[in-house]
Amino acid sequence: MAELDRPGGSPAVPSDWTYAPAPESRDVVHLRDRYGLFIGGEWLEPSETYETISPATEEPLAVIGQASVADVDRAVVAARTAFADGWSSLPGSERAKYLFRIARILQERAREFAVLESLNGGKPIKESRDVDLPLAAAHFFYYAGWADKLEYAFPNRRPRPVGVAGQIIPWNFPLLMLAWKIAPALACGNTVVLKPAETTPLTALLFCDVLRQAELPAGVVNIVTGDGRTGAALVEHDGVDKIAFTGSTDVGKAIQRRLAGSGKKLTLELGGKAANIVFDDCALDQAVEGIVNGIYFNQGHVCCAGSRLLAQESIYEPLVEKLKRRLETLRVGDPLDKNTDVGAINSAMQLEKIRELVESGREEGAEIYQPPCRLPEKGYWFAPTVFTNVAQSYRIAQEEIFGPVLSVLTFRTPEEAIEKANNSPYGLSAGVWTEKGSRILWMAQRLRAGVVWANTFNRFDPSSPFGGYKESGFGREGGLHGLEPYLRFDE
Numbered sequence: 422m423a424e425l426d427r428p429g430g431s432p433a434v435p436s437d438w439t440y441a442p443a444p445e446s447r448d449v450v451h452l453r454d455r456y457g458l459f460i461g462g463e464w465l466e467p468s469e470t471y472e473t474i475s476p477a478t479e480e481p482l483a484v485i486g487q488a489s490v491a492d493v494d495r496a497v498v499a500a501r502t503a504f505a506d507g508w509s510s511l512p513g514s515e516r517a518k519y520l521f522r523i524a525r526i527l528q529e530r531a532r533e534f535a536v537l538e539s540l541n542g543g544k545p546i547k548e549s550r551d552v553d554l555p556l557a558a559a560h561f562f563y564y565a566g567w568a569d570k571l572e573y574a575f576p577n578r579r580p581r582p583v584g585v586a587g588q589i590i591p592w593n594f595p596l597l598m599l600a601w602k603i604a605p606a607l608a609c610g611n612t613v614v615l616k617p618a619e620t621t622p623l624t625a626l627l628f629c630d631v632l633r634q635a636e637l638p639a640g641v642v643n644i645v646t647g648d649g650r651t652g653a654a655l656v657e658h659d660g661v662d663k664i665a666f667t668g669s670t671d672v673g674k675a676i677q678r679r680l681a682g683s684g685k686k687l688t689l690e691l692g693g694k695a696a697n698i699v700f701d702d703c704a705l706d707q708a709v710e711g712i713v714n715g716i717y718f719n720q721g722h723v724c725c726a727g728s729r730l731l732a733q734e735s736i737y738e739p740l741v742e743k744l745k746r747r748l749e750t751l752r753v754g755d756p757l758d759k760n761t762d763v764g765a766i767n768s769a770m771q772l773e774k775i776r777e778l779v780e781s782g783r784e785e786g787a788e789i790y791q792p793p794c795r796l797p798e799k800g801y802w803f804a805p806t807v808f809t810n811v812a813q814s815y816r817i818a819q820e821e822i823f824g825p826v827l828s829v830l831t832f833r834t835p836e837e838a839i840e841k842a843n844n845s846p847y848g849l850s851a852g853v854w855t856e857k858g859s860r861i862l863w864m865a866q867r868l869r870a871g872v873v874w875a876n877t878f879n880r881f882d883p884s885s886p887f888g889g890y891k892e893s894g895f896g897r898e899g900g901l902h903g904l905e906p907y908l909r910f911d912e
Contacts, residue, residue, distance in 0.1 A: 442755070443758055445546045445759060447540065450537045452623070458486045458488050458492055462633075476620075477801075479799055485646050489654075493654040496614045503638055509610045513569030517608070523637075534549075538624050541622075542593075547761070556600070556881060560899075562883070563883035564607070564608040564904075567608050578911075579911040582907065584612075585661050586602075587658065587661040589656075590615065591618050593722035595617055599625055601903075608904065609907040625646075626646070661685065662685060663687070665687075665688045670846075689894035690888055690898060692849070692893060693847045695870065697715050697851070697854070700857075703855050705736065705739065708740070711852065716825065720803070721825040722823055725849050727879075728821070730829045731841055734833050748807065763805055765800050778816060778817055778824075779806060787812075787815060790807045790809070792805060819845065835864065842870075847889070847891060850873070871888045883899055885899055
């Protein structure tokens with residue numbers, strides 16, 4: 422808040438009520454100039470490299486290794502060796518100790534990881550600090566508790582580890598997706614080769630230092646960086662027993678085709694086009710906050726984002742009015758500023774995709790609203806956007822935009838809401854806003870979505886499974902269900 426000093430020592434008078442900058446210090450993060458590949462507990466030098474940047478400023482952050490087919494092979498061999506040399510036969514109570522250590526170290530180094538996550542990914546620091554890091558640590562704590570209880574989790578089924586798990590994670594939640602995948606895999610006695618997203622590798626590479634601190638045996642977790650070529654090499658490697666992929670539906674389909682008939686276990690968590698359904702008896706202001714959190718959290722870079730708002734006709738106008746007013750209060754800017762609500766778009770490629778789909782919405786006849794918003798000159802930015810007068814057939818109502826763009830549709834009856842919500846190739850999540858518990862249960866039974874939130878949105882817990890239907894993939898992560906993809910059973 423800017424202030425004017427008065428003569429004579431009298432109190433200052435505010436000249437305006439804008440927020441003063443409150444940047445988080447970058448000094449807590451010590452980046453190397455160059456990162457290799459973490460294989461067998463050692464850093465190996467790659468033959469090819471690329472630069473990773475900050476999407477908010479476009480400044481280079483570090484040189485990253487581009488893993489080759491031979492590098493992936495070395496990582497899989499290291500994982501297989503560690504699996505055979507004792508990790509798979511280690512008592513669950515001993516594996517749990519390593520997971521507990523990792524969780525505690527993540528808590529101790531939370532500020533460092535949060536700053537790096539925002540720096541490399543573009544998301545606001547308050548989201549990295551208050552959501553991503555606590556939840557990542559919580560997943561390691563949770564699965565540490567399961568490591569010595571697998572026989573009780575699956576009675577009369579004699580669970581045993583699958584072997585080497587190849588894991589490919591996206592750029593929207595780099596550290597959290599790492600935790601979702603590595604924690605259950607290790608708890609079940611598997612070893613891991615993980616490939617982080619090309620644009621956001623830095624927290625995964627810093628996580629290697631956590632593994633060193635936790636004294637995890639060499640080769641149990643290996644990190645190989647690179648683009649889609651590295652991911653393809655991991656999927657196609659004969660020494661990998663299970664693939665876990667989170668990312669786009671198109672790539673997920675390609676992986677499924679490639680693995681068909683191979684005998685490898687596969688889980689896919691893919692795209693989404695979630696319906697956030699608001700009834701006329703809801704707490705309207707609470708619903709508006711949930712709508713904003715559902716689509717503008719992490720710039721809309723969320724596979725389960727509530728990108729389709731279905732509003733009951735009787736409250737459509739006051740809801741849209743309140744929503745537009747709320748958008749005017751969102752602060753767009755520096756991800757490391759603690760006041761920022763909407764950060765930078767992750768990459769130039771993603772920004773171009775958002776712009777292309779938004780333009781299609783204009784051309785098809787939807788009405789666009791963007792609040793007055795001064796975007797930074799450097800970096801990749803897009804203003805929070807709302808489309809009204811949207812038809813079901815419009816691309817913005819059917820295709821995943823993966824950006825801060827909301828499409829508003831209307832309905833009259835619960836049956837119509839169900840029909841419109843399920844009229845999508847996706848089925849990852851949904852939200853229902855109403856004061857009637859019976860209506861929530863009625864809706865949840867009929868929505869073809871893996872997760873249904875009631876009077877909230879984007880809430881996660883390690884004990885609750887997450888996953889989709891239809892083109893949103895198959896398999897579950899989190900909870901007891903998240904253990905099963907990493908186990909085989911001797912019936």
